[in-house]
Amino acid sequence: MTYRALRTTVRVLVDGADLLAGLVLIAVTILNLAAVFMRYVMLDSISWSEEMMRYGAVWVTFLAAAGVSLREEHLSLELFRHVGGPACRKLHSALIHLLAACFAGVVLYQGVIYCLKNGMQTSPTLGLPMVYAYGALVIGGGLLLLAELAKAVDVFLPLDPTDAADPTGAAGA
Numbered sequence: 752m753t754y755r756a757l758r759t760t761v762r763v764l765v766d767g768a769d770l771l772a773g774l775v776l777i778a779v780t781i782l783n784l785a786a787v788f789m790r791y792v793m794l795d796s797i798s799w800s801e802e803m804m805r806y807g808a809v810w811v812t813f814l815a816a817a818g819v820s821l822r823e824e825h826l827s828l829e830l831f832r833h834v835g836g837p838a839c840r841k842l843h844s845a846l847i848h849l850l851a852a853c854f855a856g857v858v859l860y861q862g863v864i865y866c867l868k869n870g871m872q873t874s875p876t877l878g879l880p881m882v883y884a885y886g887a888l889v890i891g892g893g894l895l896l897l898a899e900l901a902k903a904v905d906v907f908l909p910l911d912p913t914d915a916a917d918p919t920g921a922a923g924a
Contacts, residue, residue, distance in 0.1 A: 769814070772811045772818070798876055854895075862887075
């Protein structure tokens, strides 16, 4: 499998995660509106709504993190970005992506530990196994790790030849 095919696979996975994050966000918003309506208009509450919204927000955060990272829409360390020549900028950019990949690896590892140790506990209101909540760390951490490793490789092997002139991606920003 070529690097281009791997990069395309990462892009498809991340785009799918973004779509899923958007759908979960819509569902959480609808659930929130329904909970407010029930509480203040019908004078009754949906007992499980807050817990479901909390887990939904966790999933949205971890699913969307990979897409934000792949598109470089996140906060970034800019202190040394413009210091030195092109080789120094490439090295800086690769190191930043590798540092983020290390963080994603830790999140993935800890998510697996949480799932294995605490995954069969149940949530207080919904009674769902906590593996469904902790799974967000595993899926999101794995996707973020793939995205950051792809970005680190892109610094030295850009798919678009015009990206080679500016490895930081600042030209498109």
